[in-house]
Amino acid sequence: MTQLAIDVRDLRKQFKVQNNRTGLGGAIRDLFKREYREVAAVKDITFQIPHGEICGYIGENGAGKSTTIKMLTGILVPTSGMLRVNGYVPHKEREKFVKEIGVVFGQRSQLWWDIGVIESFQLLRKVYRVPEADFRKRLDELVERLQLGELLNRPVRKLSLGQRMRCELVASLLHNPSILFLDEPTIGLDIIVKTEIREFLKEMNREHGTTILLTTHDLQDIEALCSRVIMLDDGRIIYDGGLEELKTRWSKGREIKFQFGSAISLDRLRDMTEGLGVTWTMDNDVEAGMWLPHAVNVSDALARVVGSSADIRDIKINETNTDEIVREIYQSGSAETKAATAAALEAPADTEEKESTRP
C-alpha cells in the first residue's frame, strides 16, 4: 500500500468554453468563426489524504468540488499538476485504478434503470472482475447491513431515492475498494436515511479502514463523519484542517438567553455585568440576550446574573453553529484573513437563534 491514499500537488483544470456573441448576426458569425476562452475551475490546489481518513470537501456551487472529484477518479484529465490516488495516476492507469476505488455521484446513477438491482450488481461484478465467491460474501454482508433484501429484484426506476442511494453505496463497494469518493451522497434524502447512510459510512471506515472523500452541502454530514475539512472557494483551497479547529478559530463567542419572571431593564442588566466586557440586547421586557466574547468566562458571567435578585425563569446557551461559520467564511472568501482579524474585532456572528437582535 502506498503511503498516501490521495496526493494532489498544484492540480489545475481549465475548461475551454465558447464565447457566444449576441443577436442574430452574432449567432451567424459564431457559426463560421467560434471564439473561445479558458475558464479555470480548479486553480493549482495541493492536499494530501492519508489512508483511513474521512475528509469533507466543501464549497459553494461552482467552487470546483465535482471537477476535483472527476480528476481524482480519472473521468477528467488535469490541465497541469500532479495527482496520485493509491499510487496511480487516475486517468492513465484506469483499468487497474478503478478496482481500488468506489464512486457515488448523488445526482447520477451507476445502476441500470430498467433491470433488477441484483442484475446491475452482477454486471458490476463482471466489470470489476470480482470472483463469484467474494462477490456473494460481500453482497450478503452489505445487503444485510443496509436491509436491501426485498429490493434486490426490483428495477431501479421503481425505487425511492433513499432506497436507490443505499443500492448505489452497495454498488460502489462490491469490489471492496480502499478509497470511496462520494459526491453529494445525501442530497435530497430525509433525515432518517441520511443518518443511516452516515452510520454505515462510519462503520465502513472503522471496520475496513476505508478512506472517504466526501463533498456535500449538508454540514451535518461533515459534523457526523469528518475530522478534517477542505474548503474550496473559486477553485482555490481556503481552509484545510480540523473541523473543531475551524469552529474554535471562527466562532467568536456565545450568547446566553435569559427569560425573567418580571420586567427587567437594560440598564439593570448592564449594571450586573459591569466590567466583564459582555453586551446585552433586549428581545422584550422579560427576555434578554447576553453576548460573551471567548475571553469571558461563562460561569463568571452567569454568576453575576444568578447572584443578583433578578427572577430568572429560564437560561439557554447558544454556540455559533457550523453553518453560520462556514457561510461567513464563504462570504469573506478566506479562512485565513478573517481568522486573523476575528479576534481583534470580536464581532458577534449569528447564532442558531434567528430571532436574536444582537448588535
Ligand SMILES: Nc1ncnc2c1ncn2[C@@H]1O[C@H](COP(=O)(O)OP(=O)(O)OP(=O)(O)O)[C@@H](O)[C@H]1O
Ligand atoms: N465541462 C465543463 N465545461 C466548462 N465549464 C465547466 C465544466 N465543468 C465545470 N465547469 C465550470 O467549472 C466551475 C466548477 O464547477 P464544479 O462542477 O466543479 O463545481 P462544484 O463545486 O462541484 O459545484 P456544485 O456544488 O454546484 O456541484 C464552474 O464554474 C463550472 O461552470
